[in-house]
Amino acid sequence: MEFFHQVDIDWLGKKWYFLAFSLIFSVAGIISMAAHWAHPEGGRRSPVPLGVDFRGGTQIEVQFKQRPDIEQIRQATSASGIQDVSIVNYDIPSHNEVLISLPEQHQESTLDTGREQIKSALTNKFGAGAFEIRNVQVVGPTVGKQLEKQALMATLWSLLGMLVYLWFRFQLIYGVAAVIACFHDTLITIGAFALLDSFGIKGMEINLTVIAAVLTLVGYSMNDTIVVFDRIRENLRLSRRESLPDVVNRSINQTLSRTVLTSGLTFLTVLSLFVYGGPVLRGFSFALVVGILIGTYSSIAIAAPMLVAYQEWRAGSSKAAALPAAKRAKV
Numbered sequence: 277m278e279f280f281h282q283v284d285i286d287w288l289g290k291k292w293y294f295l296a297f298s299l300i301f302s303v304a305g306i307i308s309m310a311a312h313w314a315h316p317e318g319g320r321r322s323p324v325p326l327g328v329d330f331r332g333g334t335q336i337e338v339q340f341k342q343r344p345d346i347e348q349i350r351q352a353t354s355a356s357g358i359q360d361v362s363i364v365n366y367d368i369p370s371h372n373e374v375l376i377s378l379p380e381q382h383q384e385s386t387l388d389t390g391r392e393q394i395k396s397a398l399t400n401k402f403g404a405g406a407f408e409i410r411n412v413q414v415v416g417p418t419v420g421k422q423l424e425k426q427a428l429m430a431t432l433w434s435l436l437g438m439l440v441y442l443w444f445r446f447q448l449i450y451g452v453a454a455v456i457a458c459f460h461d462t463l464i465t466i467g468a469f470a471l472l473d474s475f476g477i478k479g480m481e482i483n484l485t486v487i488a489a490v491l492t493l494v495g496y497s498m499n500d501t502i503v504v505f506d507r508i509r510e511n512l513r514l515s516r517r518e519s520l521p522d523v524v525n526r527s528i529n530q531t532l533s534r535t536v537l538t539s540g541l542t543f544l545t546v547l548s549l550f551v552y553g554g555p556v557l558r559g560f561s562f563a564l565v566v567g568i569l570i571g572t573y574s575s576i577a578i579a580a581p582m583l584v585a586y587q588e589w590r591a592g593s594s595k596a597a598a599l600p601a602a603k604r605a606k607v
Contacts, residue, residue, distance in 0.1 A: 283529040287576060288521045288584060294577035298460060305467015308474040324466055325473045327377075327483030327559070328413065330424040334378040334390030337411040338398065344374050344407075352401035358393055362481075364555045373410070375555065390414070427487040434491055435459065438498050446505060453582035454501045457574040461497050462490055465567045469559070480559055489563035496542075497571030500535060501579045507531050508583070520587050524580050539572040 309323035328335050338344075346363050353361045353376075362377040378390045391412050398407055435455050442451035472480045507527040515523060546568060550561035 283532055285525070285529055285532075287525050287528050288581055291577070291581045294573075294581070298464075298574075298578065301464050302460065302467065305464055305471055308470035309467060311474055312470050324470045325481045326424070327481035327486075329483040330421075330427070331379065333414075335411075335413040336376045336378070336391060336394050336409060338374050338376060338394070338407050339410050340372040340374070340402070340407045342406070343372050346374070348401065349374060349376070349398070352397045353394070356393065356397035356400065358397060423484065427484070430487070430491060431462065431494070434494050438494070442502070442505075445502075446509065449583065449586050450505050453579045453586075454498055454505070456582065457501055457579040458494050458497050458571075460578055461493060461567060461570045461574050464570050465490060465493065465563055468562075468566050480562060483559060485557070485560040486563050489560045489567065493564065493567030493571055496568065497574060500539070500572055500575035503534065504528060504531055504575055504580055505583075508580070521584050524584055528576055528580060535572060535575070539568060543568050 312325065313323045322331070344365065346365050349363055350361065353363075358378065360379045364375045364377075365373075376394055378394070391409060395409060435458055438458070439451040439455045442454050466482070469480050469482055469486075504527060507530055508524055511518075511523045511527050511530075512520075543565070546561055546564035549557060550565050553561050
């Protein structure tokens with residue numbers, strides 16, 4: 277099924293606009309992460325706002341008899357001496373539920389006291405029968421640091437594995453271009469969390485579900501990039517006298533219908549999840565929304581132009597100017 281017919285867009289002619297777009301969002305994310313690092317949250321230095329999974333602490337799910345007032349809950353915790361509390365109101369008003377996150381304590385053995393602290397604070401403010409503690413999750417700081425390290429290694433190993441795969445499937449330059457595009461996607465997606473935090477939008481934290489979303493996006497973006505690369509290689513075999521920029525433009529245009537249909541439908545799905553999924557899945561769905569948009573964009577505007585830039589560099593340095601896609605895949 278073709279969504280577009282006889283498309284003739286000069287994508288490479290717009291490469292400087294794409295570069296400016298990527299630089300703006302990448303630099304904005306990096307500045308936001310640097311600012312977050314300079315002002316540590318709860319005494320912990322981190323370039324992004326971390327959830328309980330990584331920073332350690334206690335998450336308490338509380339259900340009220342009446343619709344809860346976030347500001348009154350915050351006043352109750354402050355009056356009890358509990359600082360740096362994150363309070364999120366669930367999207368379904370009829371459930372009357374809130375999620376209260378407490379920062380890590382100095383000793384792991386004291387983390388279990390979070391339940392009693394919150395129970396005491398809410399009882400003093402609302403009365404014993406006004407609420408019920410439904411669930412408590414505790415993550416120690418040591419476990420949080422281990423999870424943080426493992427999440428980083430999982431992302432790096434996935435990028436390395438894809439680099440090796442594309443090296444053997446195509447050529448090394450293809451793997452390098454695809455991995456740089458994926459790193460670009462990851463940087464902007466993670467930077468978006470720090471950017472929102474810089475604007476005072478709380479509740480968007482990096483946790484294990486967000487890392488799962490990022491790893492999903494790495495594979496999703498890589499798949500889109502491979503589709504474009506495969507079409508470039510096929511067209512190079514059929515049109516050896518055509519210039520590489522023309523081949524790349526034609527290849528992108530030929531796969532544009534497939535890209536719009538698959539990415540568009542996936543985007544609508546994750547957008548619905550973001551709107552209706554509630555605060556528990558908010559970070560996960562937000563990462564997917566941003567990542568799918570950026571991942572689709574990078575396969576066209578970042579990865580493919582890098583092949584042309586590499587070829588121009590080879591020609592300019594008087595090296596062999598064989599087209600990088602002319603190599604046949606090994607079966």
